[in-house]
Structures are given as structure tokens and as C-alpha cells.
Amino acid sequence: MAVSQSSFSSSLVLCLFGFFVHIALLSTNLCFAADPTISYEFHVSYITVSPLGVPQQVIAVNDKFPGPRINATTNYNVIVNVFNELDEDLLITWPGIQMRRDSWQDGVLGTNCPIPPNWNWTYDFQVKDQIGSFFYFPSLNFQRAAGGFGSFVANNRPIIAIPFAQPDGDIEIFIGDWYTQNHTALRKTLDTGKDLGIPDGVLINGKGPYRYNTTLVPDGIEYETIHVDPGKTYRLRVHNVGISTSLNFRIQNHILVLAEAEGHYTIQQNYTDFDIHVGQSYSFLVTMDQNASTDYYTVASARFVNESLWQKVTGVAVLHYSNSKGPASGPLPDPPNDVYDKSRSMNQALSVRQNGSASGARPNPQGSFHYGSINITDTYVLQSVPPVTINGTLRATLNGISFVNPQTPIRLADKHNVKGDYKLDFPNRPLNRPPRKDISIINATYKGFMEVVFQNNDTVMQSFHLNGYSFFVVGMDYGVWTLESRGRYNNWDAVSRSTTQVFPGAWTAVLISLDNVGVWNIRAENLDRWYLGQETYLRIINPEENGETEFAVPDNVLYCGALANLQKEQKHKSSASSISCKNSRLLLTLIIAFLAFTFS
Numbered sequence: 363m364a365v366s367q368s369s370f371s372s373s374l375v376l377c378l379f380g381f382f383v384h385i386a387l388l389s390t391n392l393c394f395a396a397d398p399t400i401s402y403e404f405h406v407s408y409i410t411v412s413p414l415g416v417p418q419q420v421i422a423v424n425d426k427f428p429g430p431r432i433n434a435t436t437n438y439n440v441i442v443n444v445f446n447e448l449d450e451d452l453l454i455t456w457p458g459i460q461m462r463r464d465s466w467q468d469g470v471l472g473t474n475c476p477i478p479p480n481w482n483w484t485y486d487f488q489v490k491d492q493i494g495s496f497f498y499f500p501s502l503n504f505q506r507a508a509g510g511f512g513s514f515v516a517n518n519r520p521i522i523a524i525p526f527a528q529p530d531g532d533i534e535i536f537i538g539d540w541y542t543q544n545h546t547a548l549r550k551t552l553d554t555g556k557d558l559g560i561p562d563g564v565l566i567n568g569k570g571p572y573r574y575n576t577t578l579v580p581d582g583i584e585y586e587t588i589h590v591d592p593g594k595t596y597r598l599r600v601h602n603v604g605i606s607t608s609l610n611f612r613i614q615n616h617i618l619v620l621a622e623a624e625g626h627y628t629i630q631q632n633y634t635d636f637d638i639h640v641g642q643s644y645s646f647l648v649t650m651d652q653n654a655s656t657d658y659y660t661v662a663s664a665r666f667v668n669e670s671l672w673q674k675v676t677g678v679a680v681l682h683y684s685n686s687k688g689p690a691s692g693p694l695p696d697p698p699n700d701v702y703d704k705s706r707s708m709n710q711a712l713s714v715r716q717n718g719s720a721s722g723a724r725p726n727p728q729g730s731f732h733y734g735s736i737n738i739t740d741t742y743v744l745q746s747v748p749p750v751t752i753n754g755t756l757r758a759t760l761n762g763i764s765f766v767n768p769q770t771p772i773r774l775a776d777k778h779n780v781k782g783d784y785k786l787d788f789p790n791r792p793l794n795r796p797p798r799k800d801i802s803i804i805n806a807t808y809k810g811f812m813e814v815v816f817q818n819n820d821t822v823m824q825s826f827h828l829n830g831y832s833f834f835v836v837g838m839d840y841g842v843w844t845l846e847s848r849g850r851y852n853n854w855d856a857v858s859r860s861t862t863q864v865f866p867g868a869w870t871a872v873l874i875s876l877d878n879v880g881v882w883n884i885r886a887e888n889l890d891r892w893y894l895g896q897e898t899y900l901r902i903i904n905p906e907e908n909g910e911t912e913f914a915v916p917d918n919v920l921y922c923g924a925l926a927n928l929q930k931e932q933k934h935k936s937s938a939s940s941i942s943c944k945n946s947r948l949l950l951t952l953i954i955a956f957l958a959f960t961f962s
């Protein structure tokens with residue numbers, strides 16, 4: 363590639379400038395701010411890989427699929443400059459990271475204008491008072507079905523002990539159903555009112571299954587190997603990043619000791635296998651206490667489906683001891699045998715308890731927050747039903763409303779007095795009226811204590827997520843929720859998390875302390891239901907807005923919709939100035955070499 367002399371030097375000047383700015387920022391932090399800052403650059407682009415043996419377009423971050431880990435610690439400031447190198451709009455969202463008072467950084471259409479192709483946008487937020495295991499992903503246009511996800515870890519501060527011995531290693535595991543069709547093709551299927559059908563497989567860390575069965579798994583598929591040493595204990599952070607399939611996770615002959623669920627330490631309990639629903643994250647402590655006569659299977663298999671039809675929807679990785687004597691062989695460890703037992707999986711979910719004496723973000727000598735003695739101020743029953751046809755298109759609804767995104771992000775519209783952008787009339791019960799598309803959101807009361815009941819009248823397993831918060835999962839049962847159901851809530855040690863499963867024909871109740879101002883997305887994590895409109899927002903405003911409760915609009919905010927005229931064109935970088943500092947160091951070396959050669 364020919365690069366002119368002037369662009370060489372301009373890129374050098376830019377880089378040197380960037381370098382000094384960086385130093386300046388660093389020293390500012392060292393001198394004035396107590397909380398460290400970590401910075402990342404995310405280049406989000408397409409790559410072609412063949413996880414199931416068929417070449418396909420997937421979304422990578424910095425050419426990695428899954429993307430790089432964000433490794434933060436409680437209260438760190440995190441800066442992520444996201445470069446959209448796709449051919450369509452992009453936003454990255456960080457579910458579970460609470461963005462306190464700062465929904466400007468949340469990365470969904472109700473809070474942010476999308477980053478157009480060839481543009482970049484810098485997220486800048488604090489991991490305030492949080493610990494735990496999360497994952498980020500692209501929130502628009504069904505893109506998560508193509509990848510773009512990666513791990514987001516918030517470590518305990520060194521002065522706060524974790525409630526278990528320091529593990530010997532930290533291993534991230536992404537499990538998820540997968541289609542060999544790209545996300546634009548999947549989108550088209552949904553747009554024409556069709557079902558996506560049975561997935562083509564389950565990926566583990568972006569890779570297809572180990573060939574445990576020569577009939578079921580074609581030859582030549584690259585699989586994931588997890589390398590471990592005998593006798594050691596590892597923390598496995600497992601995330602279901604898939605589209606809609608609940609997965610049963612298990613490791614042959616090994617016990618999973620549950621230790622954390624989306625940002626809170628749990629009572630440590632042993633499981634042979636664990637159901638992980640779409641969007642959920644868990645940490646398990648796993649001790650390598652087996653002999654190394656062979657490798658062991660690590661399995662993520664489809665749950666609550668007809669197994670004879672879904673056999674291929676099984677992810678298989680290999681747990682490899684450093685002293686292993688041979689490959690894994692034979693059948694996979696059995697999935698739970700509960701075809702006639704609807705309660706096993708729900709009981710497992712209810713067995714997850716918070717460890718009230720474990721410290722997370724801050725020391726916790728008094729034990730956990732006594733949520734059970736707080737009076738409920740608002741109740742929203744959000745009912746989901748199978749997709750319905752509205753005005754000729756197939757849509758998914760909550761309380762009969764299929765959400766349409768506002769033209770302008772909600773708080774930005776507020777700040778600029780844009781009228782008619784959204785409506786604050788989301789019903790708190792399913793209403794007896796025809797389903798409709800609407801830009802209707804929940805008018806939630808700041809400092810209220812809200813009860814949300816997800817009533818799943820759909821035929822599929824669901825999971826629901828709320829951004830900006832974690833909620834106490836106090837109850838779950840089959841049938842229809844009534845006020846009497848409150849009598850069976852766990853008012854003592856329910857786990858606080860941000861994504862909960864809701865079984866078909868059942869309800870799940872969560873309690874939320876509304877202390878985080880902003881607008882926060884509440885949605886189905888099942889990507890197809892979400893895409894078809896199963897979401898809304900909680901708008902939570904301090905009525906005594908005094909400038910201290912919500913962060914100001916960030917300087918680099920993007921404008922769109924009714925405010926599109928305020929947006930300045932972003933200067934697209936020429937190919938020369940997009941040369942990174944790393945490359946420029948190489949170039950500098952080359953220039954010096956060239957000069958040395960010329961003058962010698």
C-alpha cells in the first residue's frame with residue numbers, strides 16, 4: 363500500500379498528540395481521581411469463520427470472536443471507543459453494569475442514537491459499587507445472533523475478600539445456540555412472519571462441538587479445549603449468549619459449585635448440571651479432582667425440547683488435564699431426566715440463594731439489605747403471549763403492546779423538549795383490548811419499591827432482563843400470579859441479579875428498589891421475541907431534579923430522530939490517518955532506517 367510522506371507525518375503527529383493526551387489523562391487520574399481508568403478500543407467488524415463447518419459472516423471485536431474481555435474492578439472508570447466497521451448501525455450494550463445515573467451510556471435505542479457505519483463513539487462510564495461476571499453484546503438488528511459479544515468482569519477491590527479461596531485460574535465460557543445463516547437472513551425470516559426453526563448447533567466460545575459422535579458431528583470442526591492442571595480449582599464464568607435456547611451446562615464427572623449469579627455471591631452449593639437461560643451469567647468453582655485417564659466432556663445441551671429432534675443442538679468442549687492420558691470418548695454425560703417433572707428446573711432456580719454475609723462491592727458487616735420488610739409501592743404484571751399479527755406483521759407483545767422504538771432517545775428528547783416522542787402510559791396489567799404497536803413506556807416512581815411479575819402465557823421458555831438495576835428474584839411458580847402468591851415469596855435470601863427465567867405457563871416475581879435515575883430497558887432476552895417488540899422502558903426521574911441525580915448529557919452525544927440536525931458529520935478518517943500508533947512505531951522505525959540509508 364502506497365502511503366504519502368505527508369500522511370506519514372500527520373499520522374505521527376496525531377499519534378504523538380494522542381500519546382501526550384493519554385499521559386495527561388493518566389496523570390490527572392493519578393493526581394486527582396481515586397478511581398482508576400481503563401481504556402479500550404473496540405473495532406467491530408465482520409469476519410468469516412466456519413464454526414459448524416459452513417463458512418459464514420460473524421461479528422468480531424478486534425478480529426476476535428468472542429470479543430476481548432473487559433477486566434475492571436469495583437468503581438473503575440471504563441472508556442471504550444467503539445468503531446463501527448459493519449455495514450449497518452451499531453450500539454454495544456453492557457447488561458448488568460448499572461451505569462448509575464448515567465443511562466446515556468446504556469447502548470440501547472431508547473437511550474442512545476445508533477453509531478452509523480464508519481463512525482466511532484466513545485462510551486465512558488463507571489463500574490460503581492459492582493462486582494461480578496457479565497457480558498457485552500451488540501443490541502441492534504439481531505446482531506447478537508452473529509456474535510459481537512465478550513466478557514465483562516468486575517473484580518473485588520483488593521481490600522475486600524472474595525467469599526472463597528482465590529481460584530487458581532479464571533476461565534470464560536460462552537455457550538449459545540447458533541444458526542449457520544447470517545443475522546440478516548435470520549432477520550428476514552422473522553420479518554416475513556416465520557419462525558427461525560431449530561438452531562443448527564450450540565457453540566462454546568465461538569467453536570463447534572468436539573466430535574463425540576461421528577454420525578452427529580462432521581469431521582474437521584474446530585472445538586474448544588479448556589486447559590487445566592490436576593488438583594487445581596478454577597472459576598468458570600459461564601454466559602448463555604444465544605438467541606432463544608435454554609441450555610443445560612455440565613462437565614463430565616465434575617461438580618459445579620455455584621458461587622455467583624450476575625453480580626452477587628450466592629450460597630455455595632454443588633450441582634452436577636445447571637440450567638442457564640438466554641442472557642444469564644454464573645460463576646462456578648470447579649475442582650480438577652478426577653484422575654487424568656482421559657479428557658472430559660464439557661456439555662451445553664438444549665433444554666425443554668424434543669431431544670430426538672434437537673440432538674445436534676449440543677455444544678461439546680473438552681476439559682483437558684495437563685497430564686491427560688487420552689481423549690474423551692463414549693457417550694456424553696446424561697442430561698437431566700425430567701421429561702415428566704416440570705419442577706426440577708424451577709426448583710434448581712429457586713435453590714439459588716444470596717450469601718448475605720459475603721462482601722461484594724463494599725464491606726458488609728451487617729448482612730444483606732432487608733428487602734423483605736420494604737413496602738411495595740407499584741406492581742406491574744407483564745404478560746407475554748405467543749406472537750400475534752398486528753397490521754399484517756408478526757409481532758411479540760407485553761400486555762398487548764408491541765414496542766416501537768422512539769425516533770429520539772427518551773432522555774435526549776426530554777432535554778430538548780421533543781414532543782410526542784414516547785408515551786408514559788404503559789399499562790400495569792394486561793388489558794382486554796386488541797394488541798397494538800406503541801411507543802409506550804413505564805412511568806416509574808423514583809425511590810419506589812416496584813414489584814414486577816412476568817407472566818409467561820407464551821409457549822416457550824423466556825428470560826427477562828432489566829438494564830440499570832439488579833432485582834430480587836423472590837418467587838416463581840406455575841399458573842397465574844395472584845396477590846396471594848406473595849405469601850410464598852422468599853423474603854430473606856433471594857438472589858439479586860439482572861436476568862431471570864420465566865417458565866411457560868408460569869410466573870416469576872422480582873422486586874426492584876428504584877434508586878437509579880434514567881431510562882432503563884426491560885426486555886425479553888430471547889432475541890426473536892425482543893426483535894418482534896417484547897420490551898419497554900422504565901423512566902425514573904427525580905422530581906426534585908437538582909442536577910445531582912442524573913449525569914449531564916455527555917459532550918460526545920450522538921443526535922438522531924427529531925434532533926438529527928444537531929449532529930455534525932463525523933470526519934471519516936482517511937486510510938492514512940487511521941494507521942494506529944502501533945503501526946506508526948513500525949513506520950517510524952522504517953523512516954529512520956530509510957533516512958539512515960539515504961544519508962549513509
Ligand SMILES: *[C@@H]1O[C@H](CO)[C@@H](O)[C@H](O)[C@H]1NC(C)=O
Nearest residue numbers: 431432433434435515517532
Ligand atoms: C484482571 O485484573 C485483575 C486486577 O487488576 C488482575 O489481578 C487479573 O490478573 C486480571 N485478569 C485478566 C484475565 O487480565
Ligand SMILES: *[C@@H]1O[C@H](CO)[C@@H](O)[C@H](O)[C@H]1NC(C)=O
Nearest residue numbers: 443481482483484485918919
Ligand atoms: C472517535 O475516535 C477518536 C480517536 O480515534 C476520538 O478522538 C473521538 O473522540 C472518537 N469520537 C467519539 C464521538 O467518541
Ligand SMILES: *[C@@H]1O[C@H](CO)[C@@H](O)[C@H](O)[C@H]1NC(C)=O
Nearest residue numbers: 524525628629630717719720
Ligand atoms: C458466605 O460468605 C462468607 C463470607 O465471605 C463465607 O465465609 C461463607 O463460606 C459463604 N457461605 C456459603 C454457604 O457460601
Ligand SMILES: *[C@@H]1O[C@H](CO)[C@@H](O)[C@H](O)[C@H]1NC(C)=O
Nearest residue numbers: 418419543544545546547548
Ligand atoms: C447472508 O445470508 C444471505 C442469505 O443466505 C446471503 O444472500 C448473503 O450473501 C449473506 N451475507 C453475507 C455477507 O454473508
Ligand SMILES: *[C@@H]1O[C@H](CO)[C@@H](O)[C@H](O)[C@H]1NC(C)=O
Nearest residue numbers: 574575576577578673692693
Ligand atoms: C451417534 O448418534 C446416533 C444418532 O443419535 C446414534 O444412533 C448412535 O448410536 C451414536 N453413536 C455412538 C457411538 O454413540
Ligand SMILES: *[C@@H]1O[C@H](CO)[C@@H](O)[C@H](O)[C@H]1NC(C)=O
Nearest residue numbers: 617618619631632648649651
Ligand atoms: C461439593 O463438591 C466439592 C468438590 O467440588 C466437594 O469437595 C464437597 O464435599 C461437596 N460438598 C457437598 C456438600 O457435597
Ligand SMILES: *[C@@H]1O[C@H](CO)[C@@H](O)[C@H](O)[C@H]1NC(C)=O
Nearest residue numbers: 614615651652653654655656
Ligand atoms: C479414573 O476415573 C475414571 C472415571 O471416573 C474411572 O473409570 C477409572 O477407573 C479411573 N482410573 C483410575 C486409574 O483410577
Ligand SMILES: *[C@@H]1O[C@H](CO)[C@@H](O)[C@H](O)[C@H]1NC(C)=O
Nearest residue numbers: 666667668669670671672701
Ligand atoms: C419427538 O419428535 C419425534 C420425531 O418427530 C416424534 O416421533 C416424537 O413423538 C417426539 N416426541 C415427543 C415427546 O414429542
Ligand SMILES: *[C@@H]1O[C@H](CO)[C@@H](O)[C@H](O)[C@H]1NC(C)=O
Nearest residue numbers: 733734735736737738739811
Ligand atoms: C408498610 O405498610 C404498613 C401498612 O400498610 C405500615 O403500617 C408500615 O408502616 C409501612 N412500612 C414502611 C416501612 O413504610
Ligand SMILES: *[C@@H]1O[C@H](CO)[C@@H](O)[C@H](O)[C@H]1NC(C)=O
Nearest residue numbers: 752753754796797798799800
Ligand atoms: C395499523 O396501521 C395504521 C396505519 O399506519 C394505524 O393507523 C393503526 O393504528 C395501526 N393499527 C395497530 C393495531 O397498530
Ligand SMILES: *[C@@H]1O[C@H](CO)[C@@H](O)[C@H](O)[C@H]1NC(C)=O
Nearest residue numbers: 785786787805806807808905
Ligand atoms: C408520572 O408519575 C408521576 C408520579 O410519580 C406523576 O406525578 C406524573 O404525573 C406521571 N406522569 C404521567 C404522564 O402519567
Ligand SMILES: CC(=O)N[C@H]1CO[C@H](CO)[C@@H](O)[C@@H]1O
Nearest residue numbers: 818819820821822866867868
Ligand atoms: C401457554 C399458556 O399458558 N396458555 C394459556 C394462556 O392463557 C389462556 C387464558 O388466559 C389459557 O387458556 C392458556 O392455556
